[in-house]
Amino acid sequence: MAANVPRRREFVTSAGRSRHAGRIVLRYMQAATARGVPKLTRRVLVHPARLLLLAMVLVTAFASALLPGSASPRPAAATGAPPQGRAVATLAPAAGGSASAVKPYGPAVPVPPPGAEAAAAGLSSGHAAAVAAASAYTNRYSWVPSTWLPGHLFILYYGNPLNPVMGALGQGTTAQMLARLRQQAAAYASLTKATVQPGLDYIATVAQGSPQPDNTYRLRMPPNLVDQEIAIAEQNHMPLFLDVQVGHSTVPAEVKALAPYLKLPFVNLALDPEFDLPSNELPGVYIGHMSSADVNWAMTYLSQMVAKYHLPQKVLIVHEFTHIMLPGWAKIRPEPGVALVLDMDGFGGQAIKTVHYNRYVRDENLPFRFGGIKLFYTQDKPLFTPAQVLKLSPTPSVVLYQ
Numbered sequence: 001m002a003a004n005v006p007r008r009r010e011f012v013t014s015a016g017r018s019r020h021a022g023r024i025v026l027r028y029m030q031a032a033t034a035r036g037v038p039k040l041t042r043r044v045l046v047h048p049a050r051l052l053l054l055a056m057v058l059v060t061a062f063a064s065a066l067l068p069g070s071a072s073p074r075p076a077a078a079t080g081a082p083p084q085g086r087a088v089a090t091l092a093p094a095a096g097g098s099a100s101a102v103k104p105y106g107p108a109v110p111v112p113p114p115g116a117e118a119a120a121a122g123l124s125s126g127h128a129a130a131v132a133a134a135s136a137y138t139n140r141y142s143w144v145p146s147t148w149l150p151g152h153l154f155i156l157y158y159g160n161p162l163n164p165v166m167g168a169l170g171q172g173t174t175a176q177m178l179a180r181l182r183q184q185a186a187a188y189a190s191l192t193k194a195t196v197q198p199g200l201d202y203i204a205t206v207a208q209g210s211p212q213p214d215n216t217y218r219l220r221m222p223p224n225l226v227d228q229e230i231a232i233a234e235q236n237h238m239p240l241f242l243d244v245q246v247g248h249s250t251v252p253a254e255v256k257a258l259a260p261y262l263k264l265p266f267v268n269l270a271l272d273p274e275f276d277l278p279s280n281e282l283p284g285v286y287i288g289h290m291s292s293a294d295v296n297w298a299m300t301y302l303s304q305m306v307a308k309y310h311l312p313q314k315v316l317i318v319h320e321f322t323h324i325m326l327p328g329w330a331k332i333r334p335e336p337g338v339a340l341v342l343d344m345d346g347f348g349g350q351a352i353k354t355v356h357y358n359r360y361v362r363d364e365n366l367p368f369r370f371g372g373i374k375l376f377y378t379q380d381k382p383l384f385t386p387a388q389v390l391k392l393s394p395t396p397s398v399v400l401y402q
Contacts, residue, residue, distance in 0.1 A: 143237040144265040147313045149339040149370050153194040154315075154398040155185040156241065158201040158374065160221070161229075167402040168377065169200055174232060184401060188386045192395075199239040201317070201400055202229045205254050207245035207275035207283035217283055218247030218254070218275075226261060233266060241268045241317060245275035247283055251294040255301060262302070263309055270317035271298060273325040274345070290318070292328030299335040306337035315339045317372060317398060320360050321346030334368035341398045343372035347379035350388070357392055365394060372398030 145152070157177065159167025171177060185198035204226055206219045226242075233240035242261060244254045251271065261267050273290035275283050295318060302314040316338055320326045332340065342364065344357040353373070361371040371394045375384055389399055 141265040144239075144312050148197075148239070148315050149313070149341070149397050151195060152197045152397070153188060153192055154197050154199055154239065154372075155181070155188060156199045156201040156398060156400045157181045157184075158203075158243070158400045158402045160203040160206065161225075166203060167201075169202060178232075178236060188390070188399070191386055191390055194397075197239065199241065200229060200233050201241040201243050201270055202226075203245065204229075204242040204258065205244045205246065205249075207247045207272075209282060209284050211248075216247050216249040217277070218245060218249050220254075220257060230261060230264065230267065234264075237266075239266050239268055239315070241270045241315070243270040243272060243317075245272045245283070247275060248277060248279055251276070251290070251298055252301075255298055259305070262305060262314070263311070265312050268315040268317075269298065269302060270319070270343075271295065272319045272345075274319065274321070287322060287324060289325050289327055292326075292331035295326075295332050295340075296335075299333070299338050299340065302338045303335035311337075313337055313339055315341060315398075317341045317343050317400075319343045319345040319374070321356065323360075326360075329364050330366075332366065332369075334366075339370055339397075340368060341370045341372045343374055343398060343400065345374045347374075347376040347402075349380070350382060350384060353380070353384070354392070361396075362393060370394075370397035372396055372400065374400040374402055376402050 148154075157167065157169040157180075159169035159171070161170040164171040168180070169177060172180070181198045181200075185196050189196045204221050206221070208217045208219050211217055212219065230240060232238075242258050244251070244258070246254050255262075255269065258269070262269060271290060271294075274288050276290045276294070277283060277286060277288040281288070295316075298316060302316060305311060306314055314337060318326065318340065320342060321344065326342075329342075334340070342361055344353070344360050346353070346356065348356075357371070357373055361373075365371065371392070373384075373389065373392065373396050375389075377383065389396060
């Protein structure tokens with residue numbers, strides 16, 4: 001099958017975001033740990049037995065913090081200014097990854113139950129509480145529109161803070177990254193009638209070059225790291241996209257693991273077919289592919305979540321830079337409450353990127369699909385200007401910077 005074609009050098013190749021994404025991330029974790037903590041602490045973090053003991057202590061302490069009467073589980077960064085440093089590698093999982101369930105970040109008040117908005121205050125203490133909870137929840141997320149697309153232009157920084165090589169999201173301090181993102185978004189604001197919305201595309205599930213204990217060839221970022229990105233996005237009124245590289249796992253398994261986060265109104269989803277591989281192919285060696293059935297499953301799952309929890313529209317980004325990555329695109333079907341964006345991935349010169357955008361976005365464009373393009377600050381020579389991006393047809397609804 002075409003999907004068995006090994007990775008090769010092309011005019012437009014995969015995002016330098018990771019031919020060996022897992023090894024890069026793990027090495028960066030280790031390097032950052034070695035640079036950022038004292039020698040004694042390094043020994044505790046690196047030695048497997050001590051790491052296990054440390055993990056048990058941290059889990060116990062974290063669980064205690066969630067008991068009634070304890071402090072809120074919300075990250076400290078969410079209660080004040082965004083953290084200035086992004087050196088979180090010392091809190092990252094040990095080499096080998098974690099397949100544990102994702103702990104819900106959760107809003108400060110519960111998602112209002114169906115009908116709570118219409119419950120009349122004063123009928124009973126239970127109804128009054130439901131109305132109060134619904135009101136607080138609505139006020140907290142009033143900055144999130146009921147519909148993102150059409151009408152908005154997302155300018156997103158892509159990457160993972162554990163490795164600046166993987167994209168702009170992980171480069172510099174949080175304050176520096178956000179300042180660059182806002183400046184980049186401002187460059188589009190005067191050129192379009194759409195509402196320009198800066199945001200973050202965080203690789204929350206990273207493909208690995210080694211099997212991991214559960215043989216999935218993927219590494220889920222632990223809850224504390226995901227919480228940090230969620231807190232940064234919420235504080236700055238920015239949408240957050242959780243980007244998934246499934247490795248040898250499955251789309252349903254990885255998306256369901258992120259369900260507690262996807263229930264938040266400003267959190268959306270991105271899928272990367274390049275790193276969706278059969279058991280006989282390794283991430284970073286072969287280019288993967290994703291079936292239309294998996295994309296449809298994700299669309300349906302998000303649609304059901306929107307209906308069940310009365311959420312605003314969800315946006316699903318699917319990356320593609322070669323035809324083998326999304327062979328069944330014509331079978332993808334629309335779902336209520338979900339906007340699908342097909343992102344032309346890959347780096348290269350403007351001419352070849354335009355050809356690929358036309359092929360994968362314009363020519364394969366269905367009525368319910370929106371276009372996206374990823375730009376690479378380093379590899380794209382020359383880099384598209386905002387004015388040139390907006391001349392593409394169809395006009396992109398999402399522009400990602402790596």
